């Protein structure tokens with residue numbers, strides 16, 4: 398956990414080293430731990446890749462100070478990149494599909510980024526194309542492209558993975574992590590597998606998402622309300638490494654939402670839907686271990702809460718399930 402004993406030189410130095418906190422839920426003999434990414438300065442796990450990718454791209458000379466970062470993003474990556482861009486002397490332009498939360502748009506703008514809205518029906522694929530089109534028309538501009546850039550996973554290989562491993566002194570039984578770009582899962586799981594080869598790794602997606610097909614699991618495509626994880630198109634999910642993952646766990650909107658509410662009411666965690674899904678899947682995994690249905694090298698499960706519920710108040714995240722899913726944002 399970050400102990401801020403000395404003043405930091407900039408907000409970028411406060412990215413990472415987030416707390417790992419034991420959850421009260423789950424069976425008595427299998428501990429569940431959640432890594433709280435809301436402790437990052439931009440409030441999400443994506444501050445890690447914002448810092449890591451831009452520092453590396455500058456180091457490699459792929460962009461120089463005064464240049465422009467252009468990225469397709471649902472919001473959290475935009476916030477993380479904009480923070481890093483401001484500290485490192487870069488400009489930021491984001492292609493943002495319209496359906497994502499209002500708070501994220503406001504925060505990206507507050508950080509001085511330019512937002513180009515992509516109509517919801519054109520989706521993330523179009524946002525990616527538009528980012529590349531714009532970059533090709535500009536001088537000293539780059540698209541970090543979180544969906545395909547190995548630096549995304551590398552950020553987690555170098556930070557999230559080691560932080561979890563050291564916090565538990567090398568004893569990690571199962572890793573249960575949500576998948577959007579898959580950077581968090583791939584980087585963290587790759588680090589962990591090198592250290593603990595028989596660790597159990599589960600990817601978490603919403604019911605209706607089709608990551609499971611990459612492991613040969615059946616999954617029916619449908620709409621879902623959980624934000625930040627899942628996909629209807631695995632063709633741009635280049636970071637998913639099938640050999641790192643044992644299982645893809647699907648979580649319904651209803652279970653994710655009820656877990657978000659439970660985490661707040663019973664455990665004091667102000668999380669959002671992707672955290673609720675991850676937590677629900679981690680609890681199921683812990684019960685399987687306790688029942689002897691799953692063999693793991695250590696009796697614990699680690700998950701990660703990517704961001705906070707405050708970012709989704711306008712989407713009625715803490716209202717009833719019906720109010721949350723019927724929200725038109």
Ligand code: PMP
Pocket residue numbers: 471473474575576577578579580581582624625626671672703704
């Ligand atoms: N949860 C939220 C809220 C996110 O914004 C993201 C990133 N899309 C994720 C989970 C998934 O993280 P990753 O992209 O590293 O798979």
